[in-house]
Amino acid sequence: xxxxxxxxxxxxxxxxxxxxxxxxxxxxxxxxxxxxxxxxxxxxxxxxxxxxxxxxxxxxxxxxxxxxxxxxxxxxxxxxxxxxxxxxxxxxxxxxxxxxxxxxxxxxxxxxxxxxxxxxxxxxxxxxxxxxxxxxxxxxxxxxxxxxxxxxxxxxxxxxxxxxxxxxxxxxxxxxxxxxxxxxxxxxxxxxxxxxxxxxxxxxxxxxxxxxxxxxxxxxxxxxxxxxxxxxxxxxxxxxxxxxxxxxxx
Numbered sequence: 001x002x003x004x005x006x007x008x009x010x011x012x013x014x015x016x017x018x019x020x021x022x023x024x025x026x027x028x029x030x031x032x033x034x035x036x037x038x039x040x041x042x043x044x045x046x047x048x049x050x051x052x053x054x055x056x057x058x059x060x061x062x063x064x065x066x067x068x069x070x071x072x073x074x075x076x077x078x079x080x081x082x083x084x085x086x087x088x089x090x091x092x093x094x095x096x097x098x099x100x101x102x103x104x105x106x107x108x109x110x111x112x113x114x115x116x117x118x119x120x121x122x123x124x125x126x127x128x129x130x131x132x133x134x135x136x137x138x139x140x141x142x143x144x145x146x147x148x149x150x151x152x153x154x155x156x157x158x159x160x161x162x163x164x165x166x167x168x169x170x171x172x173x174x175x176x177x178x179x180x181x182x183x184x185x186x187x188x189x190x191x192x193x194x195x196x197x198x199x200x201x202x203x204x205x206x207x208x209x210x211x212x213x214x215x216x217x218x219x220x221x222x223x224x225x226x227x228x229x230x231x232x233x234x235x236x237x238x239x240x241x242x243x244x245x246x247x248x249x250x
Contacts, residue, residue, distance in 0.1 A: 003028055003036050009108060013100045020108045027109060029076040029101075037143060038076030038109070045078070045110040046085035048238045052174060052207040053079055055243050057236060059137050059172045059211060060086070061228055062218050066136035067091060068166070072124040073141040074101055077111035082236060084114065093135070095120045095127045125151045128160040136166045141174040153186050158193045162214065171212040183208055187250050198250035201243055210250055220247055 005023025012018070021028040021036065025043055028036040039049040048054045056079065060066075067090070071080060074096035083090055096102055099121050105111040113119070120127055124142050138161050140152050151157050152173055161171045173190070175183045186208075190198055194212040199220060201209045222244050229241035 003030050003034075009104070011100055011104065013098055015098055018098070018100055018104050020104060027076075029104065029109065038078055040076050040078050040081075040109045042110075044237065046081045046237075048078060048082050048236060048240075050078075050205075051203040051243070052205060052209060053082070054236075054238050054240045055201045055203050055207075055209040055246075056139060056141070056172050056174060057082065057232070057238070057240055058201065058209075058229070058243060058247070059139075059170050060232055061225060061244075062170055062211070062213070063136050063168065064228075064232075068093070068133060068135045069137045069139070070131075070133065070135040070164070071095070071139045071141070072128070073139075073143065074105055074111075074119075075141065075143075076109040077105040078109075079139060079141070080111065080117070082238075084112070084117070086235060088114075088116070090116060092117045093120065093131075093133055094118065095122065095124045097121070097123060123151075125154065125157045125160070128157060128164055131164060134164060134166045134169070136169050137172065138165060138169065139172045139174075143174075143176075153189050155189060155192065158190060162193050162212075165214045167215055169214045171210075171214075173210040173212070175208045175210060176206060186210065190250065196249070199247050200250045201246045201248075203243070203246075211247075212250075217249075220249070222247070 005021040009020035019030040029038040070093045197213040
């Protein structure tokens with residue numbers, strides 16, 4: 001797999017390279033030489049380009065008016081910018097391990113620091129173990145160039161996420177396992193904490209997005225959800241409604 005476009009910036013930190021590529025009106029973030037991590041449309045930075053981020057945004061069907069949201073893993077900040085555009089008053093807590101990733105997101109991907117955005121530099125697992133914040137949505141998207149960080153499936157981490165959700169909160173996990181679109185180990189570990197209160201959505205690039213609900217499984221009726229999903233698509237300027245039919249119990 002090659003990264004689209006041509007390289008326009010590169011820097012390094014203790015974890016390796018951070019690279020920026022440009023292909024027309026799209027700009028890509030990469031941590032290595034084989035695959036991009038994030039993509040932003042230069043004319044519309046708040047628009048979600050990747051299908052897996054669009055699937056993650058389906059959480060807004062179940063929590064359409066969140067007050068507090070935590071994002072673990074910044075990348076280029078595409079999901080952050082989407083949420084800022086969705087509700088400018090939304091309180092966002094973003095945890096990113098690599099300070100230079102934050103610098104690159106601000107300089108090359110239009111990430112705007114607002115009073116509602118709190119950036120925390122450090123390990124996501126340690127942050128979740130020590131934060132007093134209760135979030136309506138927690139998005140976990142913790143990756144490096146080698147793939148998904150195993151923290152996302154650690155039982156202590158999942159337990160911390162459960163306890164740091166508000167009563168009606170939803171944990172959203174971006175999982176990936178060699179493009180198979182399934183993850184039996186993840187399903188087992190997530191169910192151990194959340195029981196059968198989980199749904200998944202597989203996307204074309206092999207990722208599997210999991211939604212774990214703290215207070216019970218919502219009704220998953222595609223016909224009922226479709227009008228809400230179409231409204232959400234218009235709000236986000238992204239075709240998230242096309243993914244509703246892929247939602248299924250984990």
